[in-house]
Amino acid sequence: MKPLTLFAALLPAACVAAPSAAPSAAPSAAPSAGLAGKWQVQEADSAAMPEGVSITLLADGYFHTDGGCNRLFGRYRQSGNRLIFSDAASTLKACADGQHMEIDSRLGTAVGTHRTYRISGTQLEWFNDNGKVVLKAVKSEP
Incomplete structure (x- = not known):
């Protein structure tokens, strides 16, 4: 149950959009074609990720x-070299494998702390904000 508590504690950070000068009701621009697609995550929150861990950024602004184990999902928009995540939610399965709960937690932290x-x-x-890499991925599908 401890991994579930850790994941639940870190989830709110993943759900907070980066602060901006003025709120916007609609995305400022469609995500670039190079950004949209499925990305195989190699590293998240300073930890190597096993094969199969991914983040998908859809062209319609959903991710x-x-x-x-669990899925984090919601909306995103691109603003220059920033991705602004919003309306994020997660499934909350209590997976028996603690490794997958840790992976979910690290993905949530990367989504919640990245700025550029x-x-x-x-x-x-x-x-x-400090220029530290919080996620590394390689594109696997357009």
């Missing part, structure tokens, strides 16, 4: 993660 991103070829990196 979802797959860490093997960079794409280089098929590589995606998210950075926090």
